[in-house]
Amino acid sequence: MNRHFWIPLACAALCVLIVVPWVALAAGGEGGFDGVVGSIESRYHQHAMRIPLMGLASVVAGAATHGGVDGVQVAEFEHFSAPVDGEELNRLVEEKLGQGWERMIRETGRHGGEQTLIFSHPEGKRMGLFILDLNGTELDVVQVSVDPDRLNETILKYKHHDGGEDSSD
Amino acid sequence: MKHRMIALILGAAALIAPACAQTSSSPFPLPTPLEKELAARAANVTEVTLGKGMLDFAAKIMDSNDKDQAAAKQLIEGLDGIYVRDYEFDKEGQYSMDDIEKLRQVFETPEWSPIVHERESKGSESTDVLMKMVNGEPRGIFVLDAEPKELTIVLIVGPIRMDQLSELKGLSGLGALGDVEKKTKTKDKSDDKPKTGGN
Numbered sequence: 001m002n003r004h005f006w007i008p009l010a011c012a013a014l015c016v017l018i019v020v021p022w023v024a025l026a027a028g029g030e031g032g033f034d035g036v037v038g039s040i041e042s043r044y045h046q047h048a049m050r051i052p053l054m055g056l057a058s059v060v061a062g063a064a065t066h067g068g069v070d071g072v073q074v075a076e077f078e079h080f081s082a083p084v085d086g087e088e089l090n091r092l093v094e095e096k097l098g099q100g101w102e103r104m105i106r107e108t109g110r111h112g113g114e115q116t117l118i119f120s121h122p123e124g125k126r127m128g129l130f131i132l133d134l135n136g137t138e139l140d141v142v143q144v145s146v147d148p149d150r151l152n153e154t155i156l157k158y159k160h161h162d163g164g165e166d167s168s169d
Numbered sequence: 170m171k172h173r174m175i176a177l178i179l180g181a182a183a184l185i186a187p188a189c190a191q192t193s194s195s196p197f198p199l200p201t202p203l204e205k206e207l208a209a210r211a212a213n214v215t216e217v218t219l220g221k222g223m224l225d226f227a228a229k230i231m232d233s234n235d236k237d238q239a240a241a242k243q244l245i246e247g248l249d250g251i252y253v254r255d256y257e258f259d260k261e262g263q264y265s266m267d268d269i270e271k272l273r274q275v276f277e278t279p280e281w282s283p284i285v286h287e288r289e290s291k292g293s294e295s296t297d298v299l300m301k302m303v304n305g306e307p308r309g310i311f312v313l314d315a316e317p318k319e320l321t322i323v324l325i326v327g328p329i330r331m332d333q334l335s336e337l338k339g340l341s342g343l344g345a346l347g348d349v350e351k352k353t354k355t356k357d358k359s360d361d362k363p364k365t366g367g368n
Contacts, residue, residue, distance in 0.1 A: 086214070104223055106216040109210075120223050127226045148229035157230070
């Protein structure tokens with residue numbers, strides 16, 4: 001009796017383990033930041049410029065802000081001349097970012113090359129932010145993880161170092 | 170046989186669950202097809218969707234020592250969401266009064282009370298402001314501002330004080346809130362005077 005119950009269940013679970021990653025792969029490979037950048041490159045036939053030593057810069061940013069800003073990833077498309085359908089771009093980004101990312105801001109123009117998408121992703125105390133901005137012929141893609149408490153501490157520290165802004169303004 | 174059926178159902182559920190999780194409904198209560206239709210017709214679209222999590226996050230990075238930021242921080246800390254939709258059209262007549270009516274109908278519930286209902290005589294411009302009242306306390310505000318080539322929808326959910334609204338006008342798409350505060354104040358004053366006509 002038990003065997004009749006568990007064997008089909010094990011088969012179903014095995015199917016999930018095999019089929020889901022296969023479907024994800026078939027649907028367009030990796031997700032996240034690299035997935036979005038890769039998809040933009042292949043969809044619009046443009047090449048992204050990765051900032052050299054970005055990993056190091058991210059570590060420095062993390063140290064300088066005491067963990068306030070972390071996991072910085074940047075890709076830049078210069079001379080982005082392909083026509084962009086705002087709805088299609090939004091769909092592409094949503095699909096590649098995957099679950100857990102929620103769109104916060106979207107500004108899209110039908111005529112011009114101006115598109116802005118900002119997504120957020122709660123990560124416990126931190127917040128992941130994904131920003132895509134197309135302005136004319138330059139498209140920038142940025143992902144960053146922010147700890148608001150630590151970032152605020154750092155901002156306040158620098159404000160005090162600057163002599164402090166007049167709070168009565 | 171019964172157990173095998175249960176196992177198959179569980180297996181199917183395991184396959185379907187990830188797909189269902191991706192189609193979570195938007196907290197913005199306006200009809201999605203209408204949103205999409207308006208967005209498709211508009212030349213420029215601005216959508217701002219700030220849920221409670223994001224508002225809490227924003228409040229954390231606001232400076233309590235700065236007078237303006239402290240006021241905005243105090244306001245957004247208690248809110249459940251801020252939603253803005255702004256549609257700019259190339260020419261007049263790209264949305265209809267029927268569209269406006271559909272948007273208004275969403276808020277035709279006993280909880281929502283109209284506080285401003287302004288119409289231009291030609292009928293090409295209108296402003297509606299509705300307030301959600303729960304136990305006599307304002308718990309939300311809905312602004313629908315229609316101009317010949319622009320349609321702006323603002324929805325703020327959560328406890329809100331009218332005198333604090335202008336603190337939010339610096340946020341993208343919320344510039345109209347400063348005007349709403351003025352309009353409601355004007356309405357309050359005009360309520361003290363004898364009425365000479367309807368809206």
